[in-house]
Amino acid sequence: MPTLDIKPLLVTETDRIEWKESAREDKILQAVCALANDLGDTRRPGYLLVGVDKNGRIKGIAATGTGIDEEQRTLSDRLRSIKILPTPTFDLDALEVEGKLLFAITVHPAPVLPVAVDSVVWVRSGTTTVRARDADLQRLRDRQSAQNRTFDSRVVASATLDDLNIAELQREYDAEKEIDDEQDSFPPLENWLMQRQLVERINGTWRPNHTAILTYGRSPQTFLPGAYVDFIRYTGTDVDAEIASRKTATGTLSDQLDVLWAQLEANNSSTPGPSAGLQAPFVNDYPPQALKELARNLVQHRAYEGTNAPSRVEWYDDRVEFSNPGAPFGRASEGSFGEHSDYRNPTITATLAALGYVEAAGRGIRRVRLALKRAGYPDLDVTTNGFTRITLRRKP
Template sequence: MSVGPDELKQYLRGEDERVEWKQSSKDASGILQAVCALANDLGDTHKPGYLLIGVDKNGSVVGVDTRGAKLDEEQRILANRLHSLNLSPTPSFDIQVLEYEGKSVFIVRVEPYPVPPIVTVDTVSWVRHGSTTYRAKEADTQRLRERRPEKSHPFDFRPRAGAGLADLNISELTGRYEAAKEGVDQLEDYPTLESWLSQVQLGARVQGTWTPNPTTLLLFGLNPQSFFPGAAVEFVRYAGTEIDAPVVWRKTATGTIPQQLEALWAQMSVHIVAVPGAAEGIRSPFVPEYPLEALKELARNMVQHRQYEGTNAPGRVEWFDDRIEFSNPGGPFGRASEGEFGSQSDYRNPTLTDWLVQLGYVEHLGRGVRLVRRFLEKNGNPKLEVELNGFTRVIVRRRA
């Protein structure tokens, strides 16, 4: 719904919980923080928020400073900024350009996000109280999380009873905490380590004790398998094409999910064999039996989307002479179960996925299986095969 001049006059009377002014569209960090705060809707107003760009701190319309750029180009830059991964998850918004007193004003209408998850800017949540936008305190994030009953949270987000800071690699988490503090002007207002861990959705206080969630234990735990015995991947190499063939190599990848992925990628790299391809003149190039990038993507897919709750079954990579089978507990989740396998994306473990993206192990683009199909086609492998029966089994056939 468009904002007219009369409504704009109302928003120019003063900033409040649902209205904020910014003088310049060049204020990238300030704009992201403002949209984040309006989306989080700390006051639970259920009303849209309005960010007015081209209005100074006194409420005077100064207009959008395009500095030589066209107005529509400046609007496109703003939209791209709000769609970037810096703001996650992306709230619903629209941008309107309104001419007022001969000057252009950008009006960003932001719908309240159905938190949790809490909207963040570079993993930091921002909220608005009165006419002030500020970094969310632990009490603020707790207030936002309480909007959803605990049992309704995804499994990877719920605090894990019996776990604590002693179960985590504190040195690694402290390093990330200190890195996040760099560039902060008012360190006296910066949250404590426990409060910061809560803000970045790695746990919460339960009856006065800070408690990590499964995401934290799986990514930064000292021994994740003590809490989730099935959170491992078995790698087996058979000398044959049937399940009763002799086992020539076996390794169980344990530890954190990043450690498991590194171990799996190393094993797959070692076992790939290059075979002669089609002759190119006097050259006879060698081509791998399997494209490594496809195998690495399927390994990512296993640990990212598998079911961790209610099962002690591990993931498995079974390497036969003619194929490789990837299997893990749980079928495709939500919309991912619709259509051809991999054509739709959804996340059984959304917090885990967000952190794997931050750590650089997965993308957040929903294109993994489609990329696998492309890699296999380019390498000359048969089409991907998928079997779903409570487990997800993906079969990659050897290049002929």
């Protein structure tokens, strides 16, 4: 790879060049988001220089030795976190200029638009990074053909705002407006929903997309009949065993997760573990956090398009199986399961993150596998054949 020519990038800020003094600035993500969106459709890389102040003076990054590697790794992890979705393509270089360390982030125009930080889209307006206006959002969406847009970002043509829980959205809107530094210019509710990538204005009518229906809909299954989770508890070790209990988790995705987590907790028996002195601590059949992460994985990564098949959790005496419509998506299909992360549903993921239901940044399965290994459980069994089935087995 050719060495980046830094000199032209230090002349002035432009719509494709931005300077930031600190690698820890919260606005780093907004700047990368704006460059990835490439509002001017230049189809050229954008550049973010970290360690340069707004006057173009080189300040450098305060890191030396192993601190440089750690600082670079921390910044790279932030740019790959679920705070910014779809994940932008970027190159991160550590360069020495005038005896000082700079980070140069080369940001490539995103193939899937728009890119957002915490569900808010940012663009470059001249030499400034700003929150996207309605016209900017429409401009970005017009560049993305319907076929290339992710399913969760496409509007539901037969739905209106009346199909959403507007009261809940109004509460979130009021809370965000209350803490905004520029309340006078804060957008109206409908425009705020558009900026959060939940609705679009089609022929004069506000239409919610699939993410809005699944996360704030009054009746999501009216529009997506298979978008639910079926929990079944068997009394034996195969599918012919009697069914001890069954629960169907419907409603919004957060409703489904609440019901599913309650079912997993209720069925996760605890038995006395090895004695520790006078105490015999109780141990669950399965690590609770592993169960919770695998349940979260169901609603976040499943294929909703082209199927009415539900997600399913089948609890047997010796194992728990989590199955989902859809094979691993994109880079997630490369290597061993969980080694790489990708998002079939980036807008759903961002919205669930904002609601507090998604915690990790593309490391959930890796953390589950590590927790199982440390606790002496067998590794996950994973099969993919149009569906993805993950089996968690009890200790031998």
